Amino acid sequence: MSKLYVRNFSISLDGYGAGPDQSVQDPLGVNGENLHRWFFPTRTFRAMLGKQDGKTGIDEDFAKRGFENIGAWILGRNMFGPVRGPWPDETWKGWWGDNPPYHVPVFVLTHHARPPVEMEGGTTFHFVTDGIEEALRRAREAAKGKDVLVGGGVATVRQYLRARLVDEMHLAMSPMLLGKGESLFHDLDLPALGYAFTEWVSTPLASHITVTKQA
């Protein structure tokens, strides 16, 4: 069966996966972009920008692995955009412009129904109002045997972990403090949920941590 992954998920030393006060100006919250400082120089990210340069090495290895064999994504509402409550209209189509970096079906968790939005480059946003398990079922179906990635944000990742639906999670811990925001670990007992720490590799820009669900 296809796996459910969390990958390339950046957190601060103090465990925050996004900064406070998300807005159109600060999609990842204030100072949140700095969480991804390890990712921006990689060949994988540079290729998303249409560039041929970019670094290889450990950070790149993780960055690349994060997108391999992914047939569908699941995103929380707040990762899709800053709009809260019912959709006022159909104008918001994500942070990523006309050609989002997914290129596969993306399932957005929301309490407010909305027709699918087809973007350029193979990305279609589907809006799922009946919970995380249904979103996973639909994403698995759409992935056609490939794996499914939970892209975030923190609240969504925590929900899937609590439900023990995530098979493996790769965190990139960035050497920075956020002080507040959305905490990944607060009141989330991963060992009690059956998750074990399985890998740990550090580079000058991040500590890569892999956590795996035990059989």
Add this chain to the structure above:
Amino acid sequence: MSKLYVRNFSISLDGYGAGPDQSVQDPLGVNGENLHRWFFPTRTFRAMLGKQDGKTGIDEDFAKRGFENIGAWILGRNMFGPVRGPWPDETWKGWWGDNPPYHVPVFVLTHHARPPVEMEGGTTFHFVTDGIEEALRRAREAAKGKDVLVGGGVATVRQYLRARLVDEMHLAMSPMLLGKGESLFHDLDLPALGYAFTEWVSTPLASHITVTKQA
């Protein structure tokens, strides 16, 4: 003026400085000793056991630095022992046997007065009932110009950080998950308190993180 330090303070990936359920069998809580796996092989720790061996390198450099120029320690009550409430008698003298590894005056924060306890090797435990600032004042006086170290536990470190009394903190993040216990970071906004991340060095056994109070 002498500095107030936190050093060699081990935390898990999920930010816990001790495991749950501290007891005489588990002074650092269940599974908490594993937080210090980076410290045990060091030359500094081996010397505490009277051994001449031990590893050198980055872990050792931090371990050693943690004890340099320290004229007094401050410990929370729970780090001193598992006894809660009023002292039933004078029999509990810490976890460390007749010759504790401090060799300087140690100020123990407690709500319950008790006469000082003089141990072998230069350690004297003083019990301070009038708060963290008074404990620091007395420790500074006893340190005679040397620095003062807050040894722990988590609650004590957090109190001194919140009061902006810590000048520098060195954390050793161990590649393990505890899942619950005493969280160092929860609801503690270090940037807002004026602390900045200043150093980050990783070894196979720990990520060493230094956080410094800004002027």
